Amino acid sequence: RRAAVAVGGAVAVTAVCAFADVKGRPREDFCVLQHSNRRIQYSNYDSSYRICVITLAEAHPLLQNGKAIKSINYQISANCSRLQNKVSGKSKRVWPGAQFLTEFAPLCRISSSDGEEYTIYSCIRGRLIEVNENILNNPSILQEKPSTEGYIAVVLPKFEESKSITQGLLTQKEYEEVLLKRLNSS
Amino acid sequence: MSSLKEKDRPIVQLLLNTGTCPRCIFRFCCVGSQAPYKRPYKDLMKELKEFLKKNPEEDGIVCFEVPDPPCKRIRLENTEEGPDDLNQNGVLEQIPLVNEDNTALESSAVKVCSVCLGILQEFCEVDFVKKVCQKVKSADYQFTSFVFSVSLPPQLSVREVSVYNILGYLNAEKLGLSLAKDDIVQLKEAYKWIIHPQLSEELGVPADGKSLFEVSVVFAHPETDEECHFLARACPDCFKPAKNKQSVFTRMAVIKALEKIKEEDFCKHFSCPPSSPKNYCVALEIQCSNSAVFVAGKYNKYSRNLPQTPWIIDGERKLESSVEELISEHLMAEFKADSFNFSSSGREDVDVRTLGNGRPFAIELVNPRRIHFTTEEMKGLQQTINNSSDKIQVRDLQLVTRSAIGHMKEGEEGKTKTYSALVWTDKAIQKEDIAFLDDLKELNLDQKTPLRVLHRRPLAVRQRIIHTMESEYIDEHHFRLRLKTQAGTYIKEFVHGDFGRTKPNIGSLLNRTADILELDVESVDVDWPPALDN
Numbered sequence: 171r172r173a174a175v176a177v178g179g180a181v182a183v184t185a186v187c188a189f190a191d192v193k194g195r196p197r198e199d200f201c202v203l204q205h206s207n208r209r210i211q212y213s214n215y216d217s218s219y220r221i222c223v224i225t226l227a228e229a230h231p232l233l234q235n236g237k238a239i240k241s242i243n244y245q246i247s248a249n250c251s252r253l254q255n256k257v258s259g260k261s262k263r264v265w266p267g268a269q270f271l272t273e274f275a276p277l278c279r280i281s282s283s284d285g286e287e288y289t290i291y292s293c294i295r296g297r298l299i300e301v302n303e304n305i306l307n308n309p310s311i312l313q314e315k316p317s318t319e320g321y322i323a324v325v326l327p328k329f330e331e332s333k334s335i336t337q338g339l340l341t342q343k344e345y346e347e348v349l350l351k352r353l354n355s356s
Numbered sequence: 357m358s359s360l361k362e363k364d365r366p367i368v369q370l371l372l373n374t375g376t377c378p379r380c381i382f383r384f385c386c387v388g389s390q391a392p393y394k395r396p397y398k399d400l401m402k403e404l405k406e407f408l409k410k411n412p413e414e415d416g417i418v419c420f421e422v423p424d425p426p427c428k429r430i431r432l433e434n435t436e437e438g439p440d441d442l443n444q445n446g447v448l449e450q451i452p453l454v455n456e457d458n459t460a461l462e463s464s465a466v467k468v469c470s471v472c473l474g475i476l477q478e479f480c481e482v483d484f485v486k487k488v489c490q491k492v493k494s495a496d497y498q499f500t501s502f503v504f505s506v507s508l509p510p511q512l513s514v515r516e517v518s519v520y521n522i523l524g525y526l527n528a529e530k531l532g533l534s535l536a537k538d539d540i541v542q543l544k545e546a547y548k549w550i551i552h553p554q555l556s557e558e559l560g561v562p563a564d565g566k567s568l569f570e571v572s573v574v575f576a577h578p579e580t581d582e583e584c585h586f587l588a589r590a591c592p593d594c595f596k597p598a599k600n601k602q603s604v605f606t607r608m609a610v611i612k613a614l615e616k617i618k619e620e621d622f623c624k625h626f627s628c629p630p631s632s633p634k635n636y637c638v639a640l641e642i643q644c645s646n647s648a649v650f651v652a653g654k655y656n657k658y659s660r661n662l663p664q665t666p667w668i669i670d671g672e673r674k675l676e677s678s679v680e681e682l683i684s685e686h687l688m689a690e691f692k693a694d695s696f697n698f699s700s701s702g703r704e705d706v707d708v709r710t711l712g713n714g715r716p717f718a719i720e721l722v723n724p725r726r727i728h729f730t731t732e733e734m735k736g737l738q739q740t741i742n743n744s745s746d747k748i749q750v751r752d753l754q755l756v757t758r759s760a761i762g763h764m765k766e767g768e769e770g771k772t773k774t775y776s777a778l779v780w781t782d783k784a785i786q787k788e789d790i791a792f793l794d795d796l797k798e799l800n801l802d803q804k805t806p807l808r809v810l811h812r813r814p815l816a817v818r819q820r821i822i823h824t825m826e827s828e829y830i831d832e833h834h835f836r837l838r839l840k841t842q843a844g845t846y847i848k849e850f851v852h853g854d855f856g857r858t859k860p861n862i863g864s865l866l867n868r869t870a871d872i873l874e875l876d877v878e879s880v881d882v883d884w885p886p887a888l889d890n
Contacts, residue, residue, distance in 0.1 A: 319856030
């Protein structure tokens with residue numbers, strides 16, 4: 171996709187991990203892009219933290235031809251809106267106000283014009299840093315550039331879990347095999 | 357004895373009886389000139405006794421009358437002591453030093469002073485001076501003056517107050533004079549009067565309070581360490597819980613408590629006059645140190661694989677060396693310092709080069725043995741650094757003051773920087789497609805905290821300005837972009853857009869996906885340190 175492995179491109183991606191058929195729903199796949207922090211170095215602390223960006227994977231129904239997005243909602247329950255995530259404040263390391271997510275914590279719900287509703291899940295454990303408000307204003311970005319400007323959310327795993335966070339997920343290769351399997355079985 | 361007056365007689369008598377050394381006696385008699393203290397100990401002892409003998413009134417009288425000091429009264433009430441503790445005069449003493457004819461007890465060994473614990477005795481002598489100077493010489497420091505700092509055990513302050521209490525009472529009753537505390541010569545001051553000239557002569561340089569070279573001695577007297585403890589019961593709020601398991605009874609805390617405690621309470625718990633110790637103080641440590649020196653300059657970085665500070669994770673080095681090590685290594689060796697602190701006006705990523713005149717930096721060299729370097733020597737040092745590595749180069753290397761470092765950091769906000777970036781685009785570009793970038797002036801950016809630093813910076817939106825740009829077409833997927841930006845602008849994110857979190861970005865401006873392949877810092881517009889003709 172990129173001509174060269176850039177100098178710390180947008181996210182110097184080393185791990186593209188997929189979460190396929192989430193909650194048993196066919197083809198509802200997600201991608202977790204993880205920053206390698208390989209190129210920049212300010213401290214040893216930096217090199218251990220691996221921030222993650224949650225996106226839709228290419229096979230997700232919302233990214234298939236003919237799907238039109240009707241609405242995107244970050245209000246996932248009566249008491250919880252992902253838009254009201256507190257990340258300001260003095261503590262940089264701990265983000266005490268940020269919402270803590272588990273793998274199946276819903277990030278947002280997206281409904282398409284054909285009446286379907288899809289829930290986007292966190293896929294990893296960590297603190298919610300931000301959800302992408304750009305897709306609220308402009309849902310088409312989600313479909314046009316799902317892996318960059320159309321990302322869903324940014325999540326920061328716990329320091330200790332930084333490296334193990336993607337263990338339960340599929341590598342790029344493994345995901346491609348899943349896609350191949352689906353193709354062959356249909 | 358010309359320094360002592362008649363009015364001092366009772367003080368001299370009392371203090372001599374209670375095991376106080378001649379110099380401390382002078383202190384309590386408010387002898388303010390230095391000369392008497394410098395005279396040899398034996399001479400002082402002799403003359404004190406003669407002074408006492410001279411009193412025509414004395415003539416065999418055992419001792420003059422001393423009205424009961426409050427501490428003695430209280431003790432009598434408690435009837436803890438037996439009759440042996442009081443001499444004929446009812447003055448409470450710990451050592452029976454007084455004979456019938458009122459001369460101090462002659463003894464071959466010098467008794468340890470009950471007030472200074474030997475500081476104004478043994479530690480004024482030639483042997484100690486020689487010991488200190490030997491330590492200084494072997495430490496091999498470069499210095500042109502010295503400051504001698506002395507750390508005294510806190511119980512000295514307690515003993516001082518104990519004597520003061522006795523005397524205060526004595527003078528008030530006997531002579532109707534009030535003993536002004538401020539006129540009493542401080543122990544440290546007297547000590548320095550005596551020892552500075554001796555040290556100065558031996559080391560060949562003057563004593564100077566502002567000197568950068570410090571010789572410090574820590575004295576301790578373990579035998580009496582517990583003497584301060586009663587203060588904790590009397591004034592508990594003066595003693596905060598100990599940090600680092602060190603004693604709570606610091607000098608400052610003890611002095612504070614002594615100011616607070618009432619005379620009666622003091623005398624309840626501490627003998628006035630103080631007891632005679634068996635041992636002298638010991639000099640625990642004799643240490644030398646030089647104040648830090650500061651070396652400043654500008655560095656260029658030519659490697660795309662060099663961190664600014666050492667990159668070590670779990671004891672493993674991720675990348676060899678660092679900017680600070682390459683510069684500091686030689687400085688450390690030449691200045692013979694213990695350690696260094698490196699700081700610079702901003703910093704660049706591992707993979708970014710710093711070109712142009714370079715980035716200002718300053719290195720603090722801690723406890724250097726050598727401090728004098730001529731301009732020529734500094735130039736030589738610069739050359740040595742530059743010869744040792746092609747990854748970095750330094751210029752304008754010079755010694756600066758600590759305050760000058762502020763110049764480096766201040767106004768960092770207002771400074772501009774220029775960069776050169778190699779940009780890649782996914783879709784093809786022609787020369788015309790990028791020409792418009794040159795016309796964009798004062799372009800306002802909204803930059804959300806880049807993903808790559810989000811773990812240690814708060815999430816925020818920063819407004820930054822790209823002042824000017826200059827594009828240079830290379831081929832259908834590459835061009836070079838020169839930018840002049842406001843300080844604090846994230847260049848990489850301006851090019852690739854950081855998931856759309858920096859707006860506008862090169863990608864959005866060109867309506868393509870862009871990425872940055874190379875970045876160079878062309879100039880850091882800070883005119884410090886002053887340029888030298890290299």
